[in-house]
Amino acid sequence: xxxxxxxxxxxxxxxxxxxxxxxxxxxRLNTMPHNPCESRQLISEIIGQPVRNNTEIRLxxxxxxxxxxxxxxxxxxxxxxxxVDLGGITIDDDALIGPGASLIxxxxxxxxxxxxxxxxxxxxxxxxxxxxANVTVLPGVTIGENAVVGAGAIVSKDVPANTxxxxxxxxxxxxx
Numbered sequence: 001x002x003x004x005x006x007x008x009x010x011x012x013x014x015x016x017x018x019x020x021x022x023x024x025x026x027x028r029l030n031t032m033p034h035n036p037c038e039s040r041q042l043i044s045e046i047i048g049q050p051v052r053n054n055t056e057i058r059l060x061x062x063x064x065x066x067x068x069x070x071x072x073x074x075x076x077x078x079x080x081x082x083x084v085d086l087g088g089i090t091i092d093d094d095a096l097i098g099p100g101a102s103l104i105x106x107x108x109x110x111x112x113x114x115x116x117x118x119x120x121x122x123x124x125x126x127x128x129x130x131x132x133a134n135v136t137v138l139p140g141v142t143i144g145e146n147a148v149v150g151a152g153a154i155v156s157k158d159v160p161a162n163t164x165x166x167x168x169x170x171x172x173x174x175x176x
Contacts (some may be wrong), residue, residue: 004121004140006087006109012118015065015086019132022046022066030060047071057081058099064106068122077135087120087139098133098151105139126161146176 007015024079029042039059040051043099046066051057055071063069071077073091080100083089091097101142107119109150121140125131129143132151144161153170164174 004119005087007118007120009116016068020067020124022063026062026065030062034059068105072127086118088122089125090122091125092127092129092145094128096130097125098131098135100134101131101132102136107139129159148176 025042025046028086029039039057041042043049043057043061046063047054047069048067051071052073054073057074057077060080062082064084065086068088068153069083070090072091074094075091082102084104084106089103089105102125105120105123108115109117110120123137124142126143126145128146131137132141132149134151135149135153135155137155141155142158144159146162147159148164149155149159149170150166151166153166154168155170159165160172163172163176164176165172
């Protein structure tokens with residue numbers, strides 16, 4: 001599990017202009033027709049770094065912040081993927097993200113008086129990992145190299161390399 005840090009209301013206020021810009025770019029990305037090159041260009045603006053030509057991201061694509069997403073080579077991200085990335089999301093080379101997957105790096109504080117404050121912890125999807133359809137990956141999780149996360153799983157703990165996990169919560173069912 002990754003280290004968790006806190007974001008208070010003041011920090012969120014300071015981030016708001018970037019969040020607003022991200023939302024405008026996402027609206028343009030998801031509501032207008034684009035060829036693959038145009039889509040990659042808009043996503044590059046959203047994440048603040050180039051998306052390589054050998055990477056495919058199907059639309060619609062959603063994020064809350066955008067600037068804390070890193071995408072490697074030959075990555076495939078299917079339609080309707082949501083990345084709540086304020087805590088940071090790294091997707092290594094050759095990873096696959098299934099349709100409807102949600103990668104969530106943010107959680108709210110439990111104490112009612114601090115409920116509007118956030119805890120953030122990064123997600124790392126390692127080389128050649130496959131995150132299946134409608135999977136939810138929670139804050140602080142690393143999906144190990146070559147691992148497979150079965151459709152519909154909720155991943156709350158690190159997934160070891162070369163394993164298959166399924167279920168709610170996700171559990172190892174096979175070594176590959």
